[in-house]
Amino acid sequence: GAGVSQSPRYKVAKRGQDVALRCDPISGHVSLFWYQQALGQGPEFLTYFQNEAQLDKSGLPSDRFFAERPEGSVSTLKIQRTQQEDSAVYLCASSWRGGGPGQETQYFGPGTRLLVL
């Protein structure tokens, strides 16, 4: 089937605005991951779901960041009161089994590029 898809692909927000980023994982994949990639850097782990359960949110940079996956498939990453330092590419990935974030191959979406002005 299709790969991981993300929407929107690009988002421009004014500082203080709330944004919501969507991820559609590969059908049937148990695990879903969110990463933040700053310009010129590698992705950094934000959070991890196994089905609908959020098992690790230790990478979320502040309480303005919130992620959910209510039915164990589509996930939304929400950023409240956006700041300029939130500007980055947000990548979503999924994997087949319920292994931990570093235990098996992850399949990545194209990312959402967020620019906060």
Next chain:
Amino acid sequence: KQEVTQIPAALSVPEGENLVLNCSFTDSAIYNLQWFRQDPGKGLTSLLLIQSSQREQTSGRLNASLDKSSGRSTLYIAASQPGDSATYLCAVGGNKLVFGAGTILRVKS
């Protein structure tokens, strides 16, 4: 805290050259090591995954090695082509997937 370093940061080679990309990590307690490719404006594509018990993996013109005790991995690309131009990322899998900053590769035709 796991830290991953990739050298060089950028590399430009003529078509046909064999090349080596380097990755080092500080904590040897890993499940696996993965090499990814990232093209501009796109997500990551997994190239090779080496389990912690393995020493190397091969796929076509790519060969990746892992020396867990010394905290090092290399990605060898044979007979490079312009289509290989991309950013190559190394990531180690422990409790989390930790990435290096990447090596930007340009293969000139």
